[in-house]
Amino acid sequence: MRLDGVGRRYGRRGGVSGTGKGPGGGWVLRGVDLSLSERQLVRVQGDNGSGKSTLLRLLAGIDAPSAGRITGRPPTAYVPERFPAAMPLTVLGYLTRMGRVHGLRRDAAADEARGWLECFGADAYARTPLAELSKGSSQKVAVAQALMARPGLLVLDEAWTGLDLNARAVLDRSVAERVAEGGTVVFVDHDPARLAGAPDVTYRIEGGGLHEVDGRVPPGHGGVPAAGPQVRIEAEGPPGVALPSGLPGSPRTEQTPDGTTVLTAPAPYSDALLRGLLAGHWHIRSVAVEEASR
Ligand SMILES: Nc1ncnc2c1ncn2[C@@H]1O[C@H](COP(=O)(O)OP(=O)(O)OP(=O)(O)O)[C@@H](O)[C@H]1O
Incomplete structure (x- = not known):
């Protein structure tokens, strides 16, 4: 799905004295380009009134852009x-x-x-x-x-x-x-x-x-851990069988000397990751949730 040059303003007259600013007509969003892909988890943040709900309504198709185009929207729930x-x-x-x-x-x-x-x-x-x-x-x-x-x-x-x-x-x-x-x-x-x-x-x-903050790790915020709780799974695959590709949560992997693979991923992915390993006939040795690293 793509947003090309998307803008949204409320009101028809372009704001105070036709300037496009101020109540009744200012652009809340302007020139937003965004590409969303499958298997992607996207966070949107911003100050109160910055336009987060406005953007989400546009993405969901509940509202239409005042400028630009939105294409390729898959079946959507909101x-x-x-x-x-x-x-x-x-x-x-x-x-x-x-x-x-x-x-x-x-x-x-x-x-x-x-x-x-x-x-x-x-x-x-x-x-x-x-x-x-x-x-x-x-x-x-x-x-x-x-x-x-x-x-x-x-x-x-x-x-x-x-x-x-x-x-x-x-x-x-x-x-x-x-x-x-x-x-x-x-x-x-x-x-x-x-x-x-x-x-x-x-x-x-x-x-x-819309400004990209960073990938994968959202910024720490007033004592909140920079990375959230992680699930740590020790698993062992059938002899000669590689780790299934495309596992949910893009886990980090580490090999131990005794042949165990240790996978670490954000905790919300634990169920999906376990299912992915079991589907690949991997044996799960242990599962633990570790608190955030700072
Ligand atoms: N239906 C509407 N008609 C007129 N103005 C609107 C409408 N919806 C939102 N706005 C204005 O657009 C701006 C952005 O609002 P929006 O709700 O998208 O912000 P937000 O970032 O989600 O805010 P919050 O964090 O407070 O929920 C605000 O100035 C708001 O008053």
């Missing part, structure tokens, strides 16, 4: 900053309907919906009308509807906000899973430690433009 939970449907009814929108048959959609509700510890709310949900529970529904689509592009705008610890961990792993399965995930989150160490690229929005 978790907005605020989920409009006012629809007259129960949780299960809504998620089943969303599953059908994504092409599942009715029974499969309902099963998928129940599965995600269970994952997020929200199965007790299946029959609850959306409008009666607490903020955290409706956030779980917002996230579930996006994940059940298994989208090529997953766009998450502060999707972790309001989730309990278990649900946050589920979302972390689901993001890594999506990337491992070939998807692209773009996220904004106020917590600089969110998925720390896992993004392939981090962009900052400043002055209406």
Whole structure:
């Protein structure tokens, strides 16, 4: 997917006295070029009001650019900053309907919906009308509807906000899973430690433009570790068999004298990485999560 010279301004008149600045018409984004690829985890950061949600809405196709072009968008799912939970449907009814929108048959959609509700510890709310949900529970529904689509592009705008610890961990792993399965995930989150160490690229929005901060390791921030928790897996392959290529999380590898391979990758990738090794008939000797290095 590509963005070429993309701009977005709100209002038609080009701002104060037609200058394009100020309320009612200023460009929030201007001349944004961006290329997103498969298997890519992208973080977007920036100050309040810099245009992060604006960019995410453009990526998700919820909003159209005022200038430039967006091409090659894969099937996309989006978790907005605020989920409009006012629809007259129960949780299960809504998620089943969303599953059908994504092409599942009715029974499969309902099963998928129940599965995600269970994952997020929200199965007790299946029959609850959306409008009666607490903020955290409706956030779980917002996230579930996006994940059940298994989208090529997953766009998450502060999707972790309001989730309990278990649900946050589920979302972390689901993001890594999506990337491992070939998807692209773009996220904004106020917590600089969110998925720390896992993004392939981090962009900052400043002055209406998009600037690459760096690859792989997001910047440390006020005592927050520069690299997040890492999973350390000791594994052994069948004799003469090389490590499977393209393993999720692009693990660092190290060989020990006794023939064990030690793989280290960002912790959210642990499940996907283990699955990749097991699929290659590798034997797992140990798994440990190590806290961030500073
Ligand atoms: N629908 C809209 N109509 C008019 N102006 C808007 C609209 N949506 C956003 N804006 C303006 O565009 C600018 C960027 O807003 P946006 O929500 O994209 O920023 P953000 O970086 O996501 O902010 P935050 O960190 O506070 O969520 C702000 O000045 C905002 O007031």
